[in-house]
Each structure stands twice: as C-alpha cells, then as structure tokens.
Amino acid sequence: MKKSLAFDTKKYLKIQKEEILKRISSFDGKLYLEFGGKLFDDNHAARVLPGFEPDAKLQLLLSLKDRAEIVIVINARDINSNKVRNDIGITYEAEVERLIEAYTSLDLLVQNVVFSFYEPTPLVLEFEKKLSRRGINVVKHYRIAGYPQDIKTILSDEGLGKNEYIKTTRPLVVVTAPGPGSGKLATCLSQLYLDKVNGVNSGYAKYETFPIWNLPLKHPVNIAYEAATVDLQDVNMIDPYHLEHYGKLAVNYNRDIDAFPLLKDILTGIYGESPYFSPTDMGVNMAGFAIVNEEAAIKASKDEVIRRYYQALKFNYLGRFDDECVTKAELLMNQLGVSKADRKCVKACLTKQEKTGEHACALELPNGKIVTGKRSILFGAPAALLLNALKVLAKIDDAIPLISHNVLEPIQRLKVDDLHNHNPRIHAEEILIALAIQAHTNPMAEVAIKQLKKLRGCQAHASCILQEAEANTFRKLGIDLTEEPASYAKKYIHKN
Numbered sequence: 001m002k003k004s005l006a007f008d009t010k011k012y013l014k015i016q017k018e019e020i021l022k023r024i025s026s027f028d029g030k031l032y033l034e035f036g037g038k039l040f041d042d043n044h045a046a047r048v049l050p051g052f053e054p055d056a057k058l059q060l061l062l063s064l065k066d067r068a069e070i071v072i073v074i075n076a077r078d079i080n081s082n083k084v085r086n087d088i089g090i091t092y093e094a095e096v097e098r099l100i101e102a103y104t105s106l107d108l109l110v111q112n113v114v115f116s117f118y119e120p121t122p123l124v125l126e127f128e129k130k131l132s133r134r135g136i137n138v139v140k141h142y143r144i145a146g147y148p149q150d151i152k153t154i155l156s157d158e159g160l161g162k163n164e165y166i167k168t169t170r171p172l173v174v175v176t177a178p179g180p181g182s183g184k185l186a187t188c189l190s191q192l193y194l195d196k197v198n199g200v201n202s203g204y205a206k207y208e209t210f211p212i213w214n215l216p217l218k219h220p221v222n223i224a225y226e227a228a229t230v231d232l233q234d235v236n237m238i239d240p241y242h243l244e245h246y247g248k249l250a251v252n253y254n255r256d257i258d259a260f261p262l263l264k265d266i267l268t269g270i271y272g273e274s275p276y277f278s279p280t281d282m283g284v285n286m287a288g289f290a291i292v293n294e295e296a297a298i299k300a301s302k303d304e305v306i307r308r309y310y311q312a313l314k315f316n317y318l319g320r321f322d323d324e325c326v327t328k329a330e331l332l333m334n335q336l337g338v339s340k341a342d343r344k345c346v347k348a349c350l351t352k353q354e355k356t357g358e359h360a361c362a363l364e365l366p367n368g369k370i371v372t373g374k375r376s377i378l379f380g381a382p383a384a385l386l387l388n389a390l391k392v393l394a395k396i397d398d399a400i401p402l403i404s405h406n407v408l409e410p411i412q413r414l415k416v417d418d419l420h421n422h423n424p425r426i427h428a429e430e431i432l433i434a435l436a437i438q439a440h441t442n443p444m445a446e447v448a449i450k451q452l453k454k455l456r457g458c459q460a461h462a463s464c465i466l467q468e469a470e471a472n473t474f475r476k477l478g479i480d481l482t483e484e485p486a487s488y489a490k491k492y493i494h495k496n
Contacts, residue, residue, distance in 0.1 A: 006297035007051035012290035013060055019284045020064070020207075024171055027203025027275075030195070032188040033284070035176040036208030040102065041088070045209050047480065048224045048301045049291065050457075057207075061108060061174065068172040069109035072096055073182045076115045076124050085179050088475065089468055093127055095178035100136065112166050114139045116183030139164045141183065141190060148262045155269045160193040180232060185263075192270050203275065204267075206256075206282045211236045213250045213280050214288040220301035220336055221291075222251055227308035227332045230325040231315070242278035250280040302338045303459070309333055309340070310482035314465055317485035343482065345461040348372055350484075353463040359488070361385040363460040363479070365392065375425070378408070381462065382470045383431040386455075386477075390435070393451035394444070402445045403431070403438045428473040455479055464488045 024031040037045070040058040053059070061068055078092040085095055096113060103110045113131055115124065118140040128138045141163040146153045153159045166173075166187075173191070175184045188204045195202040210225035222236050235254040242250040256279040267274040276282050291297055312329040315321040333339060340346055349362035352372040359375040361382055371392050373385030391398055411434060412424035426434065432449070439446035456478030464486040466474075474481045 004293055004296035004299075005051035006291060006293045006295075006300060007049040007287075008290045008292045009051060009053045009056050009059075011292075012052075012056060012287060013063065015286045015289055016060055016284070017063055019286050020060075020172070020205075023203070023205045023284055024067075028201045029171045030173075030200060030202035031171065032173045032175055032191050032202060032204050034184045034188050034204070034206045035174055036184075036206065037210070039099070039174075039176055042209070044224075044228055044304070045287075047307075048221050048304050049287070049297055050300050051292070052287075058106070062106060064172060065106075065108050067170055068174055069111060069168060069170040070103055070174045070176060071112050071114060071166060071168070071187065072099055072110065073114040073116055073175060073177045073184050073187045075182045076117045076119055076121070078178075078182070079115075079127055080121055080123050083179070089472065092178040092182070096131075099176070099178065100131075100134070109170065110136070112137045112139050112168075114141055114166065114183070114187050116141045116186060117143050137167075139166050141187060144186075147186070148259065148266070151262070151265050151269055154189075154266060155193060160190045161197070163190045163194070165194045165198075166191055185259075189263075189266060189270075192267075196270055204282070205284050207284050209285055209287050211251045211253055212288040213239075213252060213283060213285065215251060215291075217249075217251050218335070220298045220305070223332055223336060224301040224304040224308070225253075227305045227329055230308070230312055230328045230332075231321055233328075239278050239280045242280045245277040250278070252279050252283075256282075302336050303343070305329075305332050305336055306338055306340060306343050307459075307480060307482055310343075310461075313485045314483050317465065343459065343461065344368075344370060345459050346482070349461040349463050359463050361460060361462045363389050363455075363458055365389065365458060366454060378424075378426060379431065380425045380427050380470065382428040382466060382474065383426050385460070386428055386473075387431055387435070387448075389455065389458075390448040390451045393454050394448045396444055396448060400444065402442065402448055403434050404442075407434050407438055427467075428470050432473070452477060 040055040042054050042057060045052045046054045074092055074096050083092045084090065085092065100110050113136050115138060131138055144154055144159045148154065175188055177184050192202055192204055211222040215222055217236055217238055226234060226236055236251055237254055237257055239250045239252040239257060241260060242248060260279045264274045264276065267276065309329040312321055312326045316323065316326050345362040345364045348370045349360050349372065352360035352362060352374055356374045359381045360372060362370055362372045363385055364370055369392065371385065371389045373381050373388050375381045376384065408426060411426060411430055415421040416424050435445050435449050439449050458479050460474060460479050460481045462481065462483045465483045465488055467488055471481060
C-alpha cells in the first residue's frame with residue numbers, strides 16, 4: 001500500500017525560487033532571508049506533506065548558490081548550556097559544525113557565524129577558536145538593553161550599532177541557526193541597521209514552511225505544526241494586521257503576531273517607513289500552492305499529531321517538557337478526533353510485551369502488515385524487529401537464519417570482553433552490519449539487506465525509551481519511531 005503523495009516538490013521549488021528572486025529585486029538587490037525550520041533533514045515537512053523532499057530547501061539554495069551565502073547564528077547561552085536538538089540528539093554547537101560541513105561540501109558559501117548574546121566565557125571562547133581555525137569568521141552580537149521595546153536605544157550606537165558588522169558579498173544572505181531562540185531576527189535587523197549606516201538599502205524577509213498561511217487556521221497541517229512546537233507554546237492565529245489591511249484571512253503564529261508592532265516600528269526607524277503591513281507580508285513561503293492532494297496531507301498530519309503526542313510523553317518523562325506540553329499535545333489530538341489507538345504499531349508492540357514479558361518493538365510495513373520483535377539473550381528488541389521486518393519484506397521464512405553464529409559470536413565477545421558491556425545483546429546497527437557481512441556468503445542475507453530502503457516512512461513503536469544509538473539507527477533508516485515513557489533499564493514484569 002503505497003502512501004499517497006500530497007505535495008509536488010518540483011512545482012514548489014519553481015514558484016519558491018521565483019518568489020525569493022522577486023523579493024530580492026524589491027530591495028535594491030540585497031536581501032536578508034531568515035530561514036525558519038531546517039534547511040535539510042526537514043522530516044516534519046516530509047511527514048505531514050508526503051512528497052515534500054526533506055532536502056527541498058537545500059535544493060532551492062543550490063539553485064541560487066551563485067547569488068547566495070549563508071550566515072549561521074548561535075546563541076552564546078546555548079553554547080554554555082550545551083543545549084541539545086531534540087530531533088537528532090546533538091548539541092547546538094555540534095549542529096553548527098554539521099551545518100558548515102554540509103553546506104561547504106555542496107559549494108554553498110559560509111563565511112560567518114554570529115554569536116548572539118555574546119559573552120567571553122571559556123566554552124564560548126573555545127568554540128570561537130575552533131571555528132576560526134576552520135577559516136570561519138566569528139561575528140559578535142551583544143545583548144541590547146530594552147530590546148525589543150526601546151526603539152530609541154535599539155537604533156543607536158548603544159543598540160544595534162555596537163554589534164560587529166557581518167561582511168557579506170552576495171545579494172541573498174540566508175540567515176539560519178541550529179534551532180529556535182538563536183537570534184536570527186535580531187541578526188537580520190542588525191544588518192539592516194548597519195547596512196543603512198554604510199549606505200546600503202537592504203531588505204528583510206522570512207521563510208518558514210509552517211504554519212502555512214493560506215490554509216485554514218484549524219487545518220490538520222497547521223495543527224501538526226502546533227503539535228511540533230508544544231515546548232515553544234506556539235499558537236496559530238489569524239493574522240489581524242493582514243485582515244485589517246487587506247481584508248483577507250491569513251494564518252500566522254502568536255510570536256510573529258505579538259512581535260509585529262515593535263518590529264514594524266524598528267523597520268520604520270531604519271527605512272523611514274515600514275515595507276510591510278503584516279507579519280504575513282514578511283513571509284515568502286509558497287508551500288501551500290504546491291499541495292496536490294489535500295486528503296493525503298490531512299491523513300499524514302493526523303498521524304503526525306499522534307506521533308508528537310508520544311514525543312511529548314517521552315520528553316516529559318525525561319524532564320525536558322513540562323506537563324503543559326503533554327496536555328496541549330493531547331488537546332490537539334482531541335481537536336482532530338484522533339487518539340493513540342489510531343497508531344497501529346502501538347497496540348501490537350504493547351501486546352507483544354504483555355505476552356512475552358520482554359521489551360518489544362513493532363513496525364507497520366508499507367502494505368499495512370505489522371511486524372514485531374522482542375528482547376532476547378541474543379538480540380535487543382530493535383535488532384530483532386529489523387531482522388524480522390527484512391525477512392518479511394524479502395519473503396524469507398522466519399525459521400531460516402540469515403546470520404551465522406560465526407559472525408555474531410565475535411561481536412558478542414568484543415562487546416563484553418573488550419568494550420566491557422554488561423550484556424552481549426546485538427543492537428540495531430550491529431545487526432545490520434552483521435547482515436551486510438553475511439551477504440557476501442549468503443544470498444538470502446543479500447536479498448534481505450536490499451529491503452532496507454523500503455523501511456523509509458514506516459511507523460514503529462517501542463515499549464520503552466530506546467538507547468540513543470538504537471533510536472538513531474531508526475532515524476537514519478527513515479523510520480518514524482515513537483516510544484513508551486518507560487526506562488530501557490527497567491525489566492518488564494510479565495503479568496500472568
């Protein structure tokens with residue numbers, strides 16, 4: 001059962017590029033484009049809009065690379081606190097390095113990294129030196145007293161004027177960050193102000209995929225955005241400024257709407273008059289015009305809201321989200337009339353755990369078939385699940401072993417004797433490596449390993465919070481995983 005496509009990426013890239021070029025030309029050929037969300041690995045968009053390619057924004061930039069350069073902004077406070085991205089489990093600092101590596105490898109120009117809220121702490125100075133050794137210029141931006149209310153101070157030498165100037169060379173400057181709260185908008189405003197001081201009439205625009213401004217307020221795609229940002233307390237709203245000026249409904253979110261009056265005053269202070277009448281005006285997102293199957297988008301978005309509910313439960317259990325995040329995620333499910341029971345792999349997983357008394361995992365294959373796996377002396381539950389799923393996809397009898405003990409036993413000895421693990425169980429990535437090795441001598445193992453690409457987009461559930469290495473393997477395979485808020489270390493007690 002192939003998932004219906006909801007989105008036409010090719011159409012999207014064409015109209016999105018045209019809109020950005022149009023906006024550049026409206027500001028004398030210099031535009032600072034604040035990029036919200038992810039430039040690549042935009043898996044949320046790919047999940048709620050099947051057909052949206054996770055690297056669509058990157059493809060867009062590559063089509064503009066001769067005219068574009070990238071500025072990355074990181075909040076110095078996030079360096080000091082070792083803040084972690086929830087979706088991929090790495091620090092903001094590591095994400096900055098990952099972004100630089102990814103962009104430069106694709107011949108995208110990255111010359112500057114901005115440290116917002118700069119303070120010369122040991123961790124900040126260490127990261128500054130690290131970037132400098134790689135040939136990256138570190139630009140220091142400082143906390144401004146009274147920001148964003150005190151317009152007079154902001155637009156002075158004691159405000160934006162005390163920030164270091166980012167020297168850019170291309171007409172399109174893409175301002176991005178490792179995550180929210182990094183200071184992208186303040187960086188753009190700083191450049192607008194300093195450009196004006198230097199006689200350059202530059203402009204600002206915002207590029208965020210969600211919420212989609214020309215979909216209804218309560219559309220499942222937009223509700224899925226709220227579910228994805230429960231920790232930020234984002235709330236979708238009708239843009240009152242757009243409605244007042246144009247008489248048209250447009251969807252935006254509370255932070256942009258709340259900030260607009262002050263932002264408009266700042267832009268007026270820089271330009272003499274604001275080029276924008278509403279926060280929606282500032283956006284250039286054209287995603288809503290590339291949805292080709294709304295029913296498919298609705299179905300995918302409902303599934304995503306359930307998945308985000310489980311994510312909220314997990315992060316609440318780990319102490320990252322408060323109870324209000326879980327409550328809001330549940331309310332959003334109720335708004336759409338969906339529940340945990342609609343995620344088929346959940347019931348199968350918990351039933352397997354109940355019957356076996358062991359941690360379990362379940363996965364829904366593209367044809368709707370459910371496959372399960374449990375923890376054993378030999379395998380962890382994720383490894384067992386992947387092996388079982390590949391067998392089903394390759395139509396290999398479950399009784400036929402794909403990997404010889406001659407391959408597995410050395411791995412187990414290494415884990416216990418040399419790596420000093422407490423148990424010899426094979427993990428998910430290890431089972432795939434063993435299967436790849438076995439494929440040289442076992443044709444059925446080769447057939448099984450070729451099925452891996454079919455797991456992308458499959459839904460899986462685990463009866464506990466998996467170790468990060470296990471969850472990361474699922475992530476790399478493109479499997480959408482949810483987990484019960486329970487410890488991996490805690491042994492499940494079978495109830496007779």
